[in-house]
Amino acid sequence: MIEILIADDHAMFADGLESILEGQEEITVKSKCHDGNGVIDYMADSKVDIILLDVNLPGMNGIEVCKEISTKYPDTKVIAISMFNEESIVTEILNNGAKGYILKNTGREELILAIKKVVAGESYFSKEVTETIMKSLMNQRKNSVKSNSILPKISRREKEVLKLIVEEFTTQEIADKLFISLKTVESHRSSLLAKLSARNTAGLVRIAMENNLI
Amino acid sequence: MIEILIADDHAMFADGLESILEGQEEITVKSKCHDGNGVIDYMADSKVDIILLDVNLPGMNGIEVCKEISTKYPDTKVIAISMFNEESIVTEILNNGAKGYILKNTGREELILAIKKVVAGESYFSKEVTETIMKSLMNQRKNSVKSNSILPKISRREKEVLKLIVEEFTTQEIADKLFISLKTVESHRSSLLAKLSARNTAGLVRIAMENNLI
DNA sequence: GTTAAAACTAGGGTTTTCACCCATTTATAA
DNA sequence: TTATAAATGGGTGAAAACCCTAGTTTTAAC
Numbered sequence: 001m002i003e004i005l006i007a008d009d010h011a012m013f014a015d016g017l018e019s020i021l022e023g024q025e026e027i028t029v030k031s032k033c034h035d036g037n038g039v040i041d042y043m044a045d046s047k048v049d050i051i052l053l054d055v056n057l058p059g060m061n062g063i064e065v066c067k068e069i070s071t072k073y074p075d076t077k078v079i080a081i082s083m084f085n086e087e088s089i090v091t092e093i094l095n096n097g098a099k100g101y102i103l104k105n106t107g108r109e110e111l112i113l114a115i116k117k118v119v120a121g122e123s124y125f126s127k128e129v130t131e132t133i134m135k136s137l138m139n140q141r142k143n144s145v146k147s148n149s150i151l152p153k154i155s156r157r158e159k160e161v162l163k164l165i166v167e168e169f170t171t172q173e174i175a176d177k178l179f180i181s182l183k184t185v186e187s188h189r190s191s192l193l194a195k196l197s198a199r200n201t202a203g204l205v206r207i208a209m210e211n212n213l214i
Numbered sequence: 215m216i217e218i219l220i221a222d223d224h225a226m227f228a229d230g231l232e233s234i235l236e237g238q239e240e241i242t243v244k245s246k247c248h249d250g251n252g253v254i255d256y257m258a259d260s261k262v263d264i265i266l267l268d269v270n271l272p273g274m275n276g277i278e279v280c281k282e283i284s285t286k287y288p289d290t291k292v293i294a295i296s297m298f299n300e301e302s303i304v305t306e307i308l309n310n311g312a313k314g315y316i317l318k319n320t321g322r323e324e325l326i327l328a329i330k331k332v333v334a335g336e337s338y339f340s341k342e343v344t345e346t347i348m349k350s351l352m353n354q355r356k357n358s359v360k361s362n363s364i365l366p367k368i369s370r371r372e373k374e375v376l377k378l379i380v381e382e383f384t385t386q387e388i389a390d391k392l393f394i395s396l397k398t399v400e401s402h403r404s405s406l407l408a409k410l411s412a413r414n415t416a417g418l419v420r421i422a423m424e425n426n427l428i
Numbered sequence: 429g430t431t432a433a434a435a436c437t438a439g440g441g442t443t444t445t446c447a448c449c450c451a452t453t454t455a456t457a458a
Numbered sequence: 459t460t461a462t463a464a465a466t467g468g469g470t471g472a473a474a475a476c477c478c479t480a481g482t483t484t485t486a487a488c
Contacts, residue, residue, distance in 0.1 A: 094355055123352045130344060137347070138337045141308055155435055168417040170474060183438040190476070191435085200444085201475070203382040205419040369464055384444065397467050404446075405464090414474080415445075 002026055002119055005042060007033040007065070008054040008081070013104070017052060020108050027115065036060025043073055050115055053098070055082040055089060063093050070097025077118045085128050087136045100124040144211065151211060152195045161188040163214050166205050216240055216333055219256060221247045221279070222268040222295070227318070231266060234322050241329065250274025257287060264329055267312070269296040269303055277307050284311025291332045299342050301350045314338040358425065365425060366409045375402040377428050380419050 004021060006029060008014040018029045030048050033039045036057045051069060055062035066078045079100035080093045090101055099118045102111065103126045114124040125133070154162065157178075164174045171189065175182045193199070196207045208214055218235060220243060222228040232243045244262050247253045250271045265283060269276040280292050293314040294307045304315055313332045316325065317340045328338040339347070368376065371392075378388045385403065389396045406412070410421045422428055 094352075095358070097355075099352075123348065125348065130348060133348070133351070134337065134339065134344060137351075138308075138313075144309075153434095157436065165416050166420055168413045168420070170414065172474080180436085181438055183440095184436070186475075186477095187437070188435095190478090193476080199382040200384070201415045202379050202419045205416045206380055206382070206423065209420065209423045367463095371465060386444085394465085395467050397469090398465070400446080401466075402464095404448095407446080413446095 001028055002050060002115060003028050003030045003048040004115070005029075005031050005033065005039065005048040005051045007036075007039045007051060007057060007062075009034045009056075009058050010054075013054075017111075020111065021115075024112060027112075034058075036062070036065045039065050040068060043069060043076070047073065048076060049119055051076060051078050053078050053080055055080050055084075055093060063096055066093055066098050067096040079114060079118055079124070085126075085132050087132050090129055090132060091136070101129045102126045103128060151213075154192070154195060154213060158188050158192055158195070159213065161185055162192055162204060162208055165189070165192075165201060166208050166214055215242055216264060216329060217242050217244050217262040218329070219243075219245050219247065219253065219262040219265045221250075221253045221265060221271060221276075223248045223270075223272050224268075227268075231325075234325065235329075238326060241326075248272075250276070250279045253279050254282060257283060257290070261287065262290060263333055265290060265292050267292050267294055269294050269298075269307060277310055280307055280312050281310040293328060293332055293338070299340075299346050301346050304343055304346060305350070315343045316340045317342060365427075368406070368409060368427060372402050372406055372409075373427065375399060376406055376418060376422050379403070379406075379415060380422050380428055 004027060006014045006017050008017070011034065014032045014034070018032065021027045021029050030046065031042055033042060036059045039051065039053070040060070053062050053066060057065065062080065062082075066080065069076055069078055077099045078097060079102060080090075080098040081102055081104060082089065083104045085103055093101065100114050100123055102114050102124070106114075106126055110126070117124040160178065161174055164177065169177070171185045172182055175185045178185070189204075192204055196204060198204050198207055218241060220228045220231050222231070225248065228246045228248070232246065235241045235243050244260065245256055247256060250273045253265065253267070254274070267276050267280060271279065276294065276296075280294065283290055283292055291313040292311060293316060294304075294312045295316055295318060296303065297318050299317060307315065314328050314337055316328050316338070320328075320340055324340070331338040374392065375388055378391060383391065385399045386396055389399045392399070403418075406418055407414075410418060412418045412421055
């Protein structure tokens with residue numbers, strides 16, 4: 001039996017969800033909350049398998065609720081529900097532990113499918129949401145490929161040094177690891193600074209990670 | 215008119231693609247290649263709008279070809295074609311500039327849709343490929359959420375300082391920007407080192423970027 | 429097969445960061 | 459109310475990073 005908590009401040013919508021789910025014999029709606037704190041309070045006493053969580057909740061918003069639930073109760077999975085298919089919101093709540101994201105115009109069958117998938121340990125997104133994520137993913141790649149192309153070649157030794165710098169080793173430690181002089185490592189650092197047009201270690205690490213040349 | 219180059223070492227498959235596409239009056243198959251170098255040579259003389267590129271090509275493999283084409287001829291879009299729906303391959307070729315990825319069991323209509331989408335500047339992926347990407351995306355998030363949870367709270371001022379450190383400003387410059395003393399900034403740096411358990415600036419930047427707290 | 433460019437090596441001198449030590453004032457939470 | 463954390467600032471000294479120069483070796487190009 002899949003136990004569910006519904007969190008939505010629009011009573012009518014929450015009731016609608018409940019009546020849809022009551023038709024399913026393997027699903028029970030344990031309770032309904034109308035704000036973020038209600039969810040936190042409910043979880044302090046009882047547990048459920050799935051929380052259907054409206055992103056725009058009064059008081060404590062959905063993203064904060066999701067973060068707290070995901071860290072405190074990792075066995076409870078959150079499916080975010082929203083009117084909006086905005087990339088920033090989707091990304092934000094997924095980064096905070098939501099296992100699914102469906103839009104409010106989602107049909108009965110899709111909702112039940114989403115719940116079953118998430119219970120099975122998978123994730124589920126509405127078709128439109130998937131498109132949004134993929135679009136933003138491709139934009140990221142476009143940018144990273146662009147910046148990649150202007151990067152000059154980093155030599156084998158320089159790459160070794162860079163890797164160790166990112167791993168927080170000091171110049172002396174790197175010298176010992178590579179069996180070369182402190183001064184040689186400093187030399188490689190200088191070349192790296194010039195090639196990557198960085199001003200200091202911070203820049204080296206940032207550029208190394210942005211272009212993952214580690 | 216959309217001009218296409220087909221690159222696949224299985225002649226029969228390449229011919230099949232060609233005959234499918236010949237039925238479309240807005241599409242012309244300009245040529246077919248059977249290895250990676252053939253693609254590079256062809257592009258040196260003529261240009262096309264789309265390359266349907268098999269990932270597993272003899273000689274120069276599809277990923278290298280894709281990288282070279284995407285950087286040299288950004289107007290030519292690459293759609294990767296493969297038998298396999300493996301996350302590592304998909305990620306690799308997308309990172310090297312492919313605009314689409316379809317499986318070899320893709321039907322006629324879907325192939326044509328993919329071509330039209332990519333020509334229009336969008337990207338296209340088979341349903342199965344999309345699922346694979348989303349799955350790996352969620353695994354990444356799962357890991358990053360895990361590591362996030364052990365991070366202590368960074369205060370507002372510390373976050374400001376951290377952001378400027380990542381942007382390659384020196385302590386003195388940060389002090390000037392925030393209208394506070396050099397010593398205060400050093401104080402914040404120390405707190406950051408302790409809280410994020412980093413040894414030096416490199417660690418601060420790495421952790422800041424890994425957990426994107428910028 | 430010479431030549432030029434890049435890579436790898438390293439020393440001297442300067443600037444920045446870091447590690448301790450400390451203190452005051454102001455929010456925030458228990 | 460009483461700690462606890464945040465934000466501010468100071469001094470000293472060591473360690474690390476950075477800048478400039480320069481020799482040898484390897485690689486690439488002509």
